[in-house]
Amino acid sequence: MQLNGLIFTLPKEIKLLIGAFIIVLSIGFYTGLLFVGETSSANPNGIEEQYLGNEDDENATVMRFKKSEREMLTLVHNHILSMSIIFFLIGLLVAITKLNNKLKLFLIIEPFVSVIFTFGGLYLLWTGILWTKYIVMFSGILMTLTFSLSILIVLKQLLQKR
Structure with a gap:
């Protein structure tokens, strides 16, 4: 079975389902x-503080x-299971x-590597x-970029006429 380009031949109803x-x-x-940005300041030190706490920091505004x-x-457990399905x-x-x-x-394999990392x-x-x-930060960014590019490619090709 030829998969490359199969998206163009899907019926309109399936394309709408995939798009939704x-x-x-x-x-x-x-x-x-x-949520990640709100809870960890989206930087390596914020990530560390989110999981290891900041009880020793006398200048912390949020304990x-x-x-x-x-x-x-x-x-x-929850993130690896849900992200692997996604x-x-x-x-x-x-x-x-x-x-x-x-x-x-x-685009197919990288997100699984990033989820584990x-x-x-x-x-x-x-x-x-x-x-x-630093690995968490890098792999999270790479996972997000891969997700975004994959989504854009799929949506673009769903909207294209063959």
């Missing part, structure tokens, strides 16, 4: 990023406490677009390996 799914999923994804092991395991579905959609095979493969990195940060905050 992509839009609603994107709203949820970017809302999550807003934060180190997450418990249960909180961290719940966060890592990126599996997006990967299926990218697979049926007309795109260079190397770029397509990158981002949330595995958060757990390692929580255990005291402080340099992983």
Whole structure:
């Protein structure tokens, strides 16, 4: 079965379903990023403070406490499971677009690597390996860029006539 470009041959109803799914999923994804920005200042030190607390900082305007092991395991578990499903579905959609095979493969596989590095990195940060905050930041940015590019490609090709 030829997958490359299959998106162009889908019936209008399926294209509408995919488009609605992509839009609603994107709203949820970017809302999550807003939450990250609010809770961690979207920088490496803010990420560290969010998970390890700031009880020793006398100048802190908002007091934060180190997450418990249960909180961290719940966060890592929930995010890895939900993000793997999200990126599996997006990967299926990218697979049926007309795109260079190397770029397509990158857009399909990279988010799974970033999910492991981002949330595995958060757990390692929580255990005291402080340099992983930079890996978390980089992999989170890469995951977001990959998500955004994938969504744009799928939406563009959904709207194109063959």
